[in-house]
Each structure stands twice: as structure tokens, then as C-alpha cells.
Amino acid sequence: xxxxxxxxxxxxxxxxxxxxxxxxxxxxxxxxxxxxxxxxxxxxxxxxxxxxxxxxxxxxxxxxxxxxxxxxxxxxxxxxxxxxxxxxxxxxxxxxxxxxxxxxxxxxxxxxxxxxxxxxxxxxxxxxxxxxxxxxxxxxxxxxxxxxxxxxxxxxxxxxxxxxxxxxxxxxxxxxxxxxxxxxxxxxxxxxx
Numbered sequence: 001x002x003x004x005x006x007x008x009x010x011x012x013x014x015x016x017x018x019x020x021x022x023x024x025x026x027x028x029x030x031x032x033x034x035x036x037x038x039x040x041x042x043x044x045x046x047x048x049x050x051x052x053x054x055x056x057x058x059x060x061x062x063x064x065x066x067x068x069x070x071x072x073x074x075x076x077x078x079x080x081x082x083x084x085x086x087x088x089x090x091x092x093x094x095x096x097x098x099x100x101x102x103x104x105x106x107x108x109x110x111x112x113x114x115x116x117x118x119x120x121x122x123x124x125x126x127x128x129x130x131x132x133x134x135x136x137x138x139x140x141x142x143x144x145x146x147x148x149x150x151x152x153x154x155x156x157x158x159x160x161x162x163x164x165x166x167x168x169x170x171x172x173x174x175x176x177x178x179x180x181x182x183x184x185x186x187x188x189x190x191x192x193x
Contacts, residue, residue, distance in 0.1 A: 026094050027180035028087045033169050034162035035083025040126065041073035041158070047130045052143035059144075061151040069150065072158045080162070085115055088122065094177040 045066070049056065056062035089110065110118060153161050170179045 032083040033166040035080035055143035
């Protein structure tokens with residue numbers, strides 16, 4: 001009886017180790033990072049408008065051109081949704097493995113739902129998460145930086161802005177999870193072996 005319990009425990013340990021190793025090897029594709037930035041940009045903009053209204057009203061770009069700039073991203077949300085969902089799934093699997101949860105029941109439920117049924121849930125969840133984080137961390141001085149950054153990238157097509165964000169994630173060493181093909185992703189894969 002004891003040997004059966006021990007072998008079962010060892011099997012579960014091996015399974016958990018294999019899942020953790022797989023999650024460490026997980027990485028997000030550069031294109032999915034780009035899609036996620038494109039997809040989330042309107043939500044980010046909506047979240048900062050309230051806390052930054054005073055600073056934004058002092059910016060000619062923010063009062064006259066920002067809405068048209070953000071509308072370009074909103075028009076691309078349908079095409080950027082699949083990449084956003086892939087990134088979200090990789091992130092959730094890596095987070096679950098990092099916390100030692102093994103197979104996450106939330107992930108299993110997500111896998112069963114059609115992507116378009118998930119979209120409103122993700123929008124509500126991500127929108128609320130962004131709003132809560134910004135309400136806690138956004139300082140008025142940051143609002144001027146946001147306005148300046150938006151004005152600087154506004155001449156670029158939205159696809160280039162998403163690509164630029166993906167490039168920055170790669171070169172700055174984003175590692176939770178890493179961008180596929182970067183040294184961070186390679187190191188995580190080697191460490192898992």
C-alpha cells in the first residue's frame with residue numbers, strides 16, 4: 001500500500017515538473033505581442049482619460065487628434081484578437097505553472113469556449129485590471145509623458161506601433177513570459193531541460 005502511495009506521489013510530482021518545465025519553455029510570439037498592443041490600445045486610452053483629463057486638456061494633440069489616432073487601433077481589434085488571445089493563454093499557463101497550480105481550471109474552461117465568446121469577458125476583465133492598476137499607480141506627471149508619447153508615435157501606422165512595442169519587449173528582455181527567439185526564451189528552455 002505504501003509503495004502504491006509513493007509511486008502515485010512520484011507520478012504526480014513528475015507530471016507537475018513536466019508542466020512547470022513546459023510553462024518555462026513557453027514563450028509568446030513577437031507578432032502576438034504586437035497584436036496585443038494594438039488590441040489593448042483603446043482600452044489603455046479609455047483608462048487614462050479620466051485621471052489625465054486636466055493634463056490632456058492642455059495638450060493640443062490630445063484635444064484635437066488623439067481620438068482619431070485611437071480609432072485606428074479600434075478598427076484593427078478584430079484582426080488582432082487571435083494574437084491577443086494566444087498571448088493571454090501563454091501568459092496564464094506560465095503564471096499558473098509559476099504558482100505551482102498545475103493545470104489551471106480557468107485555462108481548461110477557456111479552451112472550451114469559442115474565441116468570440118471569450119472576447120467580451122477578456123475585454124471586461126482586462127479593462128477593469130488596467131483601470132484598477134492605473135488608478136493606483138498613475139501620477140499626474142505621467143499624464144504628460146503619455147500625451148507626449150502618443151504624439152510622437154501618432155505619425156506611425158498602428159501596425160508599426162505594435163511592432164515597435166514587440167521590438168522593445170524583445171530587446172529589453174521581457175521574460176514573464178519571454179518573447180520567442182530571444183536569449184531569455186532560449187535560457188528558460190535550457191534551464192527547463
